[in-house]
Amino acid sequence: MPGGRDAPPHPASGASAAIRSGGTRSVPRLHRLQTASLPTAPHTSGISDLGHSPEEPASERLARRWFAVVGRGAFDEVPELVHEDVELVSKIRAGTVVRGRADVAEFIQETVAPSLHEAAVEVYTPLDESRVVVEGRIRWIDEERVIRDDPVVWALEFCDGLLIRFAAARTMLEAETILGAAR
Numbered sequence: 001m002p003g004g005r006d007a008p009p010h011p012a013s014g015a016s017a018a019i020r021s022g023g024t025r026s027v028p029r030l031h032r033l034q035t036a037s038l039p040t041a042p043h044t045s046g047i048s049d050l051g052h053s054p055e056e057p058a059s060e061r062l063a064r065r066w067f068a069v070v071g072r073g074a075f076d077e078v079p080e081l082v083h084e085d086v087e088l089v090s091k092i093r094a095g096t097v098v099r100g101r102a103d104v105a106e107f108i109q110e111t112v113a114p115s116l117h118e119a120a121v122e123v124y125t126p127l128d129e130s131r132v133v134v135e136g137r138i139r140w141i142d143e144e145r146v147i148r149d150d151p152v153v154w155a156l157e158f159c160d161g162l163l164i165r166f167a168a169a170r171t172m173l174e175a176e177t178i179l180g181a182a183r
Contacts, residue, residue: 059132060124062158066166067121067134075113079105083162091152091168092116092140115140117147125172131157133175155179 069077079101088104090096092115098107117139125133134154142148155175157165169175 057126057132058129058161059156059158060126062161062163063124063132063134063156066156066163067119070116070119073113075108078108081163083159083164086163087165087167089167091138091150091154092142115142117141119152127176127179130159131155131179133169133172133179135172 066081069075069081082101082104084101086099086101086104088098088107090098090107090112092112096107096111098104119136119138121134121136123135125135127133134156136152136154137149138152139147139149153169153172153175155165155167155169155178156163157179165179167175167178169178
């Protein structure tokens, strides 16, 4: 049956096998347009290291570490991962900007943790050694107690191995703009 479940993958879709298996993938910026039409990963209960390589930029490695902590629900580890001058722009509480290690840790413990069901990463797009854009989905409970399943793009920036900026964005372009990346 054409296009059916047992159909072989298209030869040009080498990365799609990782996606179909629920893994994450890293997409070089130059290949972004070629891979934009690939299917997205289903929700996963954990963060996979599929496609993880020792040559990946530091920003991607640090973003994977951040989302691994979030995926485990180990929110008590957040203070160890964030810079003293961290800034967080929330997706879960639209319009909320939180600054400083102590306030961000408290916000994540008291606001994010009770609302967040899952943050599933689909694509890491490193811009350089300190900045990365992460695309995925977030399943959460909003203020009216409605379960939401939203696509999301996150802009992450690291300084001295610690998260200094974390912002939810609507698009890849918006995330790059937040991070000051030239397109």
